[in-house]
Amino acid sequence: MTFKSRFFKSAAALSVAALALTACGNGGEDTGNGNGNGDSAAEGNGGEVTIGVFNGWEEGIAVSELWAYVLEEEGYDVSLEYADPAPVYSGLSTNDYNVTLDAWLPITHADYVEEYEADIQDLGAWNEEASLHIAVNEDAPIDSLDELAENADEFNNEIVGIDPGAGLVQTTENEVIPTYGLEDMEFTTSSTPAMLQELDSALEAGENIAVTLWRPHWAYDAFPIKDLEDPEGALGGAESMHTFANAEWAQDEANSELVGWFEGFEMDSDTLYSLENVMFNENEDVDDYRPIIEEWAAENQEYVDGLTN
Template sequence: MKFPWLKSLAAAAVAALALTGCTVGESSEKLDNGDEKVVDVAVFAGWDEGVAASHLWKTVLEEKGYTVNLHEADPAAVYTGLANGDYDVVLDTWLPITHASYIEKYGDKIIDLGAWNDEAKLTIAVNEDAPIDSLEELAANADKFGNKIYGIEAGAGLTKVTEEEVIPQYGLDKMEYAISSTPAMLTELKAKTKAGENVVVTLWRPHWAYDEFPIKDLEDPKGALGGAESIHSYAAGDFETTHPQLAGWLKGFKMDSETLYSLENVMFNENESEDYAPVVKDWIAENQEYVDGLTK
């Protein structure tokens, strides 16, 4: 090679691209509709509504020639990644409460593609036949629930709200708050409802657990958990330029809770594998009219 430094420069560029998960030319390849072929979707680990929606869109888009990469991460990493352009979109932003701090911090670098579900709510749930109906009754009856509240991931907005608002407002500081993971919480919920035992868990709507287990929400007269929320799609700041067609589709995306429950059920409840592709394809075949409308 006449100029060996050029070879070194090229190698360095390839290495830099490799660190970001891209290959040379991949990010610039476009489809006939003007969108970049590759879509990097961030997914909150354990947030089943976002996992379900992301896998649905992955299947729909791959049938149209896109390459869709799903990246599991906690909310802090997701919003940092969106702001930096490491991810293209996340489908699970809860507003106006749960993820408000991230939008306040990164809002000038990311864009809101709109809400696709407006029936979201953070909850504290118990077994349906529990002897109480309100969070105001929980402290006095803590021993009936093993003095324990089963929570989800440490970085979740629900965990923060429970720690900072629910526990102090309702005097639950003497109960053990077991912060672990969504799968661990659901395992406890399944085992205790099956055994006919009382149980308290942090949960949220929409979630397939409400269809699967005999549970009810505890009333929240102090409003510690906040009101109803909407689930939004948020994207990197240049998304409407890099993926104009997909941006339009996501702006029109709507999914009510009943439709979401049915998808979540086949993915997480009726399916014993973590390979969601076959069951999502089957669900699409049974809901073809709805799915076809996603990309019109």
Template sequence: MIPARTTARTTRTRRGAVVAALLALGLGLSACASDTDTGETETGDESAAASEDETEVSIGIPSGWDEGIAVSHLWTAILEDEGYTVDSQTADVGVIYTGLAGGDFDVTFDVWLPYTHASYLEEYGEEVTDLGHWYDDAKLTIAVNEDSPAQSLEDLAGMADEYGNKLVGIEAGAGLTQITQDEVIPTYGLEGMDYSISSTPAMLAELKGATDAGENVAVTLWRPHWAYDEFPIRDLEDPEGALGDAEEIHVWGTSDFEERYPTLTKLIGAFELDDEQLFSLENMMFNSDEYADEQAAVDAWLEENPTFVDDLKEAAGV
């Protein structure tokens, strides 16, 4: 049994419009025609492999990591429309990785490597399966309002008063929090600032409040994130490289994931999103009042990208 989770979500019923669109494209993973005389499938080994997958999938969604939330809901929609039964749970990343190593989750879509989640790789690397990466320009940042005086993290130490002597952080278990504490603060002499460790929603609320009021603010953030489109902010330069270079966002599965889900393994291995795709998905999910919830935003995104699943399957060779 894993520790208590912050939020639990039971996935919703299939969406009629998207199901119809996918069926029209002939995208059923497990559909294969049988030859009544020979018992062989007409569509060959790749389609037959789909029937080898377990049909229940548990997704661990990282609390506060919006790209992970968005992609997890996207995969929930894809998998449900392909006939899988999906259960998703939202929790702190540390809880997710513990649960993944222990078999309480099957897969998680938001592992930042080689820096942010390096400690989890060291702890759980032998107990999970790295299924590949879907994004390769992820960056940890310290962001400020664009009209504020500091240009670099070196400036921030001498201008702390301009920012209320405060650096606003996110969840205690986040890799960004650890790197800020262990690398950024000592490297740039920011020990005198009040580093508030709270949550991503609390950080975003402070960011919104400060920028709306025209006040200076400094927050821990990361790219990709919809906040860069929503608020007038910019990153502070990091001349010492304390936040690390650009990273990849990986997918981790259980140690036996490839054996349990051979077809899904191929699909995940072929999965990738470019900036335009990811930002449009995040903006529809987090910035728009048009959609009732995350799954409604995913439905709309799939309608705007009608060949996405078809292209994914083609790239995976399934």
């Protein structure tokens, strides 16, 4: 499969999520029968659960779709609602969303967690191998961020970012650019799909490109790219991906079994890459991930069964 076909499959699926978000008019795509408010909190087995999912964050989409399948198999009515990080954290604090599975700490989402800490609860890290990066094409003439300023012309004097509200964008603006003297380069932001499209187009044209990216992400398997070294540590060290819940919901005894499952959730990067690859690389023009999830679950049955043990 070509890089282009891999990208446009993912972009098409995310576009469907975005269209559904607009249609709902309340900040999310509803993939279950929950109403996305406090009344949707799970009431034990067979209850309703609303999961907030960050637009364009593939690892969060992947594990949220997996948990929707797992919980529905256990008798729950699950609603996945897509929104940007800021409204997800706000909705989590008011119990419009019961859970979100893609909180990055200690850096990327620290401001959101601090803002809403009185009303949300950390259920633990499920992956501790996450990190932020500036990535370039594999054959780029530089290997480190401290070489980028003097070679800016090679990259069209541009760094291509993702969503303006993303923590990675804020870190790039506030730490990376001043640390490495990149103020003369244009830092453009729009969305993750738009960034991936520019990455794909540049690679096909044989051009150099610098983009904001993070690990784990399926793009590292799909594209010939490399991370620029960060000798000053401007992007921070390794991060962890956490599950957060509305505090009142998490402390409700009726939800104890479900909370316990989330607290025990672990997924290493190889397993996550496997799931992301079948969702975003190997299948094109998909607007319903359920058949893909079911097939992946059947091939990884021992792992999936362990999620609710």
